[in-house]
Structures are given as structure tokens and as C-alpha cells.
Amino acid sequence: MSRRPFVREVSRTRWYFRQPRYLRYMSREVTCIFIGAFALLLLCAVRRLSQGQAAWESFLAALEGPWSALGLVVILVFAVHNTTSWFNVTPKAMPVQIGEEFLPGKFIVAAHYVAWILVSLLVLYFAGVR
Amino acid sequence: MAKSNKPIFWSLFAAGGTLAAFLAPVLVLLLLLAALGHPPDVLGYAQLHAFAAHWLGKVFLLAVITLFLWHAAHRLRVTLHDFGLRQDPVVAVLVYLAAAAGTALSMFYLLRI
Numbered sequence: 001m002s003r004r005p006f007v008r009e010v011s012r013t014r015w016y017f018r019q020p021r022y023l024r025y026m027s028r029e030v031t032c033i034f035i036g037a038f039a040l041l042l043l044c045a046v047r048r049l050s051q052g053q054a055a056w057e058s059f060l061a062a063l064e065g066p067w068s069a070l071g072l073v074v075i076l077v078f079a080v081h082n083t084t085s086w087f088n089v090t091p092k093a094m095p096v097q098i099g100e101e102f103l104p105g106k107f108i109v110a111a112h113y114v115a116w117i118l119v120s121l122l123v124l125y126f127a128g129v130r
Numbered sequence: 131m132a133k134s135n136k137p138i139f140w141s142l143f144a145a146g147g148t149l150a151a152f153l154a155p156v157l158v159l160l161l162l163l164a165a166l167g168h169p170p171d172v173l174g175y176a177q178l179h180a181f182a183a184h185w186l187g188k189v190f191l192l193a194v195i196t197l198f199l200w201h202a203a204h205r206l207r208v209t210l211h212d213f214g215l216r217q218d219p220v221v222a223v224l225v226y227l228a229a230a231a232g233t234a235l236s237m238f239y240l241l242r243i
Contacts, residue, residue, distance in 0.1 A: 012214035029209040035150050036202030038158060042195050043236055045161075049182060050242040053175045060164055060173065069165040072158055079154040086151040112151075120156040127160055128171025 028085040034078035087112040139204050139226070146201025153194060182243045192240055196233045203229035 016022040048059035062068075090112055091105030164173050171177055181187040203225040210221050 012216070016212070026209075026212065029205060029212060032202040032205035032209060035146075035154060035198050036206065038154065039195050039198035039202060039232065041161070042157075042191070042198070043232055043239070046182070046191060046195065046236060046239045046243075049175075049178060050239040053179075056175045056178070060169060063161065063165050064167055065165065069162060072162040072165050076155060076158045076162060079150065079158050082147070083151040083155055086147055116152055119152050123153070123156045124159075124170075126172070128177075129160070129163065 031078045031082035034075045038075050142200035143204035146197035149197050188240045195236045199229045199232040
């Protein structure tokens with residue numbers, strides 16, 4: 001080690017503002033806050049459901065309103081960001097080899113998007129959304 | 131080779147992330163419709179109760195809630211480090227305990243339906 005090492009001062013709490021790709025990385029990481037919040041909301045829903053019809057209906061009534069709609073829109077945006085960022089790295093996470101060649105990544109990503117759309121439509125259909 | 135608990139938490143993270151990638155947006159959308167005053171049929175008490183009373187419905191709800199929680203817990207652990215909180219041993223115990231508590235609670239509530 002040299003006697004006067006060069007130390008670059010990097011903020012521990014604001015380093016990701018230095019480069020757009022660091023910010024993109026952080027935008028992908030913070031989706032977990034919203035996925036976690038949604039899981040807690042679902043946990044609440046299951047709790048109220050287990051307490052009977054009156055409890056469930058008061059849960060639905062409490063959910064209705066502009067502020068919870070706004071919160072859910074924010075959660076939706078981050079959930080979609082989790083989906084797209086998750087699918088876009090699938091060729092790296094699970095490359096498909098056919099003989100000597102690797103299947104081009106765009107096919108793996110596209111297959112995930114198609115499956116996502118089908119699953120979503122299926123859920124909407126069975127949930128009775130018209 | 132040194133033993134590590136990383137594969138367990140990482141596989142829960144990956145499973146939860148994949149499940150969330152496919153299901154989270156549409157499930158959020160269902161609750162958003164309810165928040166806007168147009169709850170879909172499935173959120174009616176009779177229908178949702180029947181769904182959760184069946185063992186397949188319980189497995190679905192349990193998988194969604196717990197894997198989302200474990201996914202969020204593991205990623206939150208890494209993200210808190212990225213935000214400058216350098217207390218990983220404490221953070222790890224806290225986030226995984228929270229996920230474990232959520233898992234236990236969701237099992238408890240689902241079994242009462």
C-alpha cells in the first residue's frame with residue numbers, strides 16, 4: 001500500500017445520484033418496499049376475512065377512497081417496474097442452450113411477457129372483472 | 131466448503147420475485163378497482179370466503195403473501211445497505227424475523243377461514 005493512498009470521498013447515503021445507471025439500479029431495488037407493503041395489505045385482508053362478513057365488508061369500505069386508490073396506483077407502478085426489470089434479466093439468470101448455441105435473450109424475455117399477459121388476463125377473468 | 135444460509139434466503143427471494151413479477155400487478159389492480167368503488171366479484175364476501183376455504187385457495191394465498199414477504203425482506207436487507215445502513219447482521223435478523231412472523235400470521239388466519 002502506498003503511503004498516501006488516494007481516497008475518493010463517496011457519500012454512503014447519496015452515492016446513487018452520481019450516475020443514471022446507479023439510479024436505475026436503486027429504482028429496481030426499492031420496488032421491494034412496495035411489494036412488501038402490498039403483502040402486508042394482503043395479510044390484513046386475510047385477517048379481516050377470517051373474522052367474518054362484517055369485518056370483511058368494513059375492510060372493503062376502509063379501502064375505498066382517493067388516498068388508498070392513489071397508494072395502490074403507486075404500488076402498481078413499482079410492481080410493474082419489478083416485473084419488467086425481473087423479466088429483462090431472465091436471459092442472464094437462466095440462459096437456454098440448444099446444442100452449441102444459446103437461444104437469443106429476446107425470445108426468453110418475450111416468452112415471459114406473453115406468459116405475464118396470459119396470467120393477468122386469466123386472473124382478471126376468474127376474478128369476474130368485466 | 132463453508133456452510134452458508136444464503137441459498138435458502140436467496141431462493142425465497144427469487145421465488146417471491148418471480149411470483150410477484152407475474153401476479154403482483156394484476157392483484158394490485160383488483161384491490162385498486164375496489165378502492166375506486168368497483169370491487170370485482172371475487173372480492174365479495176361469499177366468493178372470496180369460498181375461495182379461501184378451499185385448500186387450493188389457501189395454498190395460493192399463502193404462497194402469494196409469504197413469498198412476497200420473503201422477497202421484500204431479502205431485497206430490503208440489501209437495499210438498506212445501499213442506503214448507507216451498515217448494520218447487516220442486525221438488519222438481516224430484523225427483516226427475516228418480520229417475514230417469519232408474517233408467514234406464521236398468514237397461516238394462522240388462513241387456517242381459521
